[in-house]
Amino acid sequence: MNQFKKNALVATLSMLSSATLYAQSNTTTEVEQLRNEVNALKHMLEQYTQQQQQQAVQLNAVKQQVSTTPKMVEKTLTKGGAEFNLYGNVRMDASYQAEGGARDMPYNQINSVPLEGNTENSDRLRSTLSATRLGLDFKTPTQVGDVGGKIEVDFLGGTNLDNLRIRHAYLTYGNWLMGQTWSNFAVPDYMPETIDALGYVGGSVKRTPQVRYTYKFAPATNLVLAAEDSKDSSSNMRLPALTARLNHKFSDTLAISARAMGSEKKTDADTETAWGVGLGAKLDLTEKTFIKADYYHVKGDSSFVSWTNPGFVTNADKDIVETNEFDSITLGITQQFNTQWRGTLGYGYMKADENNDYINTFANKTTINKDLWQAWANVFYSPTKPISFGLEYVYGEREAFGAAPNGSKKGEDNRLNAVAIYNF
Template identity: 25%
Template structure:
């Protein structure tokens, strides 16, 4: 019995000892888990606090950005809008290039550099050095009846005076009104001192005005091509004009109105006069007067299409010299007709009473003077035709013929005045790169007087021209 009792007595003791040994471990384990949980909770609280802080900072930045945007929009509303920069292009400067112009104006610039080199052979003496006839074909400068039987040896001239540049400022208002200001200049026609404007040392030439006008919708005011002239019909020449004899060619101050195909103008008047020659052996003196009261009036009608263009113009003029007056008028028909994709035909025909100043660079006078001082309008007519053929995108050629004729009265102004002129031109123009032209042109021209004396000119002209 004692052994059994002892055994039963030891069991509770063992259980008590086991509980005593295990309980502290369980308590320690419970405490570690709680601490880990507390640490995780603390970390989560810290991260939440950081997120809240970042959100507050971001909200502050958003509020500040919204405030700045509002300020910018307010400033933009107070400042007139500027035109948007086209896609793919960047402005060359941050401020407008035309600060004195209307807001939104578009400024443009262009022109060309042109070198002309020519060899000239004239039958009746040389063209005066320094005159316009040494630079391009001018029929009135062809010598006639010179002392040198064969005209002497050929002579060579180089120049770049027809190089040109232009400036333009265009604007369209919010309500659709269109404005344009245009100025164009070259270097033909001016030298300022003994070393400038000649070929001795510097070949310096003054800038000269070609065009200067402003246009507003259908109106134009300023200096530009006469409304009586169809510049679109001029041929592709190496010479400055080429078909000088039979073309109208005037730039002058005017006021013009255009409506669709119609255009009307009032232009600067001027009268060229051939004075009375009592002995009839030579030409009377040539003069130009600005005594006119009425402006030269013109009207033009244009038609355009895939076939080319056609134009007809009328001119009404008053002539005046001191107290003497006369009147006259003229018509001009011109255009271009496309002969397929590689050929076109360009033409002009002019006729009028008092057309002298407007045709062939004033080859004939506007009026003749009678013995009693009265003036009479001089009839004249002329024209040209030119065929253009394109061999390839880089090579083209032009063949041209031009002529002018004037019905002088030799009993009034003498037998030494010009009766007619004519010319032929043939050229070849090569364009190795876009906007670069290298050309050569053969030309022959003739001027005839009322007494049947004649003089001719033969010229080989070359050019290099780059348009920008």
């Protein structure tokens, strides 16, 4: 019996040992399997993390490229295949005239303001939208380079300044320009900023039909030659005026322009040569302070520089008997206060030679001027990029060669100008 119990106990222990070994074997297998699965999941997680990091790097690179690359504008083509760009502004000008000219417009009339005590035009409010502008720039790529063009119009034409007129209309091909744009001699680049759309004495806003060629000596120096129709109503034009302009940029802060002009003045019986020289300069004193200056000396012409006496006078036989000669200068400083505010102080002066032979040909000497001057101060405010508001005070005087019946030789221009502009 004891032996039986011993055998039974041995058998039981053997079975338990086998079961334990089997259980241990199964547990080891399951643990190993779980370990493999965890390693596989860990590997997959690492791959996913790497992919996410790579995608983040690529996304940042794309964002940086978009932020530093100019926005692509869908090209608009004309029927002829030219790319074009529409621009312009809506502009309202207003002027309160304490003293000034007789024409019903809020712009400069310094050369013809009435003399003191003689039908003066005082306490007048004038306004217009005639300086509203519309323009188109064109460009056509060709096998020999781009052919460009411009058309720009406003409504400052006609006696009442309410007719459509061409400001610029020209084509460019290589170094050539053909059409109407700023005169090569009387350029507005060196005039201090004004609200007045016609500018002030000493400067010019002349546009002429012309053929122009530009030759570049170096990146900072070029010579511009032009044959221009100066539209001088006092002369029967036979030959175009010839003009030359040498531009040089000394540095990023200083640029100058030296100019010359020669023109034939012709009547039915006589001819005379008119000529002139000019010198302009722009200087950036600081990043926010800018100076502009322009000078002219002209003999025999009144078609290029504004506000002058007639360039020449004739006798009853249409012979040219004398010519006018004058000097003019304009100078101004502009301060950019911040991104929204800027202001300008400016001064202009013109003086005619006292040529008695010229002066005495005029029966009414109050209509011709010994000298003119104007000073102005303005401020512009741009609350947002496309909109600007401006306010400007200008005071000027003219001194005539002859006195009015009351003995006065002086006339005044005393105005407060305002403008609102929306650029598009």
